[in-house]
Amino acid sequence: MTRHDLVVIGAGPGGYVAALRAAQLGLDVACIEKEPQLGGTCGRVGCIPSKALLESSDLYWEAKTRFGTHGVKLPSVGLDLAQMLRRKDEIVAGLGQGVAGLFKKNKVTRYLGLGRLLGPGSVSVAGPQGELRLEAKHVILATGSISAPLPGVELESGPDARVGTSTEALAWPSVPEHLVVIGAGVIGLELGSVWARLGARVSVLEYLDRILPGMDADLAREAQRVLAKQGLEFHLGSRVTGARSAPGGRAVVEVQGREPVDCDRVLLAVGRAPNTQGLGLAEAGVAQDRRGSVLVDERFATNVAGVYAIGDLIRGPMLAHKAEEEGIACVEGIVTGHGHVNYDAIPSVVYTAPEIASVGHSEEDLTAAGIPFRKGVFPFQANGRARALGHTEGRVKVLAHRDTDRVLGVHILGPRAGDLIAECAAAIEFGASSEDLARTCHAHPTLAEVVKEAALAVDGRALHI
Ligand code: FAD
Ligand code: NAD
Numbered sequence: 001m002t003r004h005d006l007v008v009i010g011a012g013p014g015g016y017v018a019a020l021r022a023a024q025l026g027l028d029v030a031c032i033e034k035e036p037q038l039g040g041t042c043g044r045v046g047c048i049p050s051k052a053l054l055e056s057s058d059l060y061w062e063a064k065t066r067f068g069t070h071g072v073k074l075p076s077v078g079l080d081l082a083q084m085l086r087r088k089d090e091i092v093a094g095l096g097q098g099v100a101g102l103f104k105k106n107k108v109t110r111y112l113g114l115g116r117l118l119g120p121g122s123v124s125v126a127g128p129q130g131e132l133r134l135e136a137k138h139v140i141l142a143t144g145s146i147s148a149p150l151p152g153v154e155l156e157s158g159p160d161a162r163v164g165t166s167t168e169a170l171a172w173p174s175v176p177e178h179l180v181v182i183g184a185g186v187i188g189l190e191l192g193s194v195w196a197r198l199g200a201r202v203s204v205l206e207y208l209d210r211i212l213p214g215m216d217a218d219l220a221r222e223a224q225r226v227l228a229k230q231g232l233e234f235h236l237g238s239r240v241t242g243a244r245s246a247p248g249g250r251a252v253v254e255v256q257g258r259e260p261v262d263c264d265r266v267l268l269a270v271g272r273a274p275n276t277q278g279l280g281l282a283e284a285g286v287a288q289d290r291r292g293s294v295l296v297d298e299r300f301a302t303n304v305a306g307v308y309a310i311g312d313l314i315r316g317p318m319l320a321h322k323a324e325e326e327g328i329a330c331v332e333g334i335v336t337g338h339g340h341v342n343y344d345a346i347p348s349v350v351y352t353a354p355e356i357a358s359v360g361h362s363e364e365d366l367t368a369a370g371i372p373f374r375k376g377v378f379p380f381q382a383n384g385r386a387r388a389l390g391h392t393e394g395r396v397k398v399l400a401h402r403d404t405d406r407v408l409g410v411h412i413l414g415p416r417a418g419d420l421i422a423e424c425a426a427a428i429e430f431g432a433s434s435e436d437l438a439r440t441c442h443a444h445p446t447l448a449e450v451v452k453e454a455a456l457a458v459d460g461r462a463l464h465i
Pocket of ligand 1: 009010011012013014015032033034035039040041042043045046047048050113114115116142143144145166167187275277278279310311312313318319320321322323
């Protein structure tokens with residue numbers, strides 16, 4: 001039996017960041033991860049590989065469709081998919097090694113194997129070394145999430161899988177002829193965009209009458225229009241009831257009230273579910289809600305003494321940076337008694353082209369809550385830098401309280417929206433007013449000037465329109 005101050009189960013962005021922060025604060029920390037590679041879903045089969053493919057496929061698409069408008073002539077543009085996938089794999093491997101290096105530098109002990117909670121302060125690890133027992137005053141559960149199944153959809157795995165999840169769609173060895181995406185959420189739009197840019201026909205089947213539920217409704221509608229122009233076919237109000245592979249390398253997708261759809265690949269992307277497999281929660285008496293999320297209080301403590309949970313395993317948006325903030329706040333709460341996450345200032349980004357980013361409340365939220373607000377909107381079309389880039393689609397929407405002018409939400413559809421939203425998150429975090437944003441000097445010519453102009457528009461004073 002080995003003793004540590006803190007044992008973290010799971011080395012995704014929540015777990016590994018919690019481990020690093022705890023080590024900085026002087027704890028003797030161990031982290032258990034069942035996969036040989038550190039970094040979690042995000043590093044291995046999520047954020048990072050998907051962004052690598054989004055960047056590569058965007059370059060391919062730009063080279064094929066837009067270089068000519070810049071006066072750049074290429075004899076021909078070809079696709080080397082194997083190289084594109086290799087590059088993605090190298091980035092993933094490099095980041096995993098980076099986390100291993102950070103563990104070493106911060107003296108975090110790493111255990112390879114499946115972690116299991118045995119009770120307060122007691123954990124087992126089953127790995128290549130056999131079964132080990134660890135004792136710790138504090139345990140943080142950070143086992144993340146897995147792709148949610150859909151009844152009737154028969155998932156396969158590996159490169160030949162005709163019906164798969166995002167993990168398979170990040171590694172298909174050839175471009176599908178016809179890809180059916182089930183779910184017009186974040187994964188469906190990002191990976192649908194990748195394969196559409198590389199030449200696949202992509203049909204997106206969505207149960208609701210809109211894409212991206214939860215995002216600003218206006219911008220989601222505009223995003224749908226832009227993505228449809230790029231070739232994504234949207235079928236809203238389509239409830240998928242089944243999908244399976246068919247002879248001859250085909251697959252079939254069943255949709256309520258419609259003819260079955262024939263295709264050669266299916267991506268199931270209808271959400272993710274907390275990953276509690278083999279974690280021993282029931283035996284240890286850890287309370288969960290009906291969806292399987294571990295129940296925690298505001299300090300991330302579960303109902304079992306000394307056991308905490310963070311990230312995708314608990315309530316809230318399933319985002320890497322949210323998991324990281326919770327890991328830090330949880331550890332700081334344990335060591336210093338203070339830890340804090342501002343859930344109103346967590347940005348969310350969809351990495352399509354253009355990107356879609358938001359932070360804070362949407363118009364729909366504010367209206368439903370009866371909070372009075374003023375709105376300022378400014379289009380990228382009227383911005384010099386956007387014109388120079390040749391990316392003028394979309395706009396910025398700033399929402400501020402009608403009486404106090406405090407910024408309550410910002411929603412952006414446009415080039416580099418994911419980078420522009422950082423300023424808006426900082427504004428919300430610091431309790432800024434739209435007047436503060438509007439009076440901040442923004443460099444010219446930059447895309448960020450659209451944020452300033454939208455803030456000016458809250459007071460009806462936008463200049464360049
Ligand atoms: P995870 O990253 O899931 O890590 C949990 C770790 O625990 C895993 O490594 C797992 O192997 C390990 N584990 C599980 N059970 C055990 C056990 N019993 N013992 C030992 N180890 C165990 N979010 C963003 O913010 N931006 C993005 O661009 C983005 N893109 C995404 C793209 C895709 C395709 C997917 C699937 C997700 C994406 N996400 C993105 C979501 C993001 O990956 C998650 O929100 C984030 O990884 C959650 O972090 P976590 O630490 O809670 O869990
Ligand atoms: P999601 O919740 O974003 O979208 C799922 C979609 O599937 C919804 O629109 C839903 O209405 C639809 N759906 C559900 N059942 C259906 C059915 N039977 N037929 C047709 N449509 C159906 O889920 P996701 O795209 O799988 O992503 C999972 C999580 O991963 C998200 O919570 C997201 O936070 C995270 N993620 C984030 C990023 C990012 O931050 N850029 C990228 C990828 C994933």
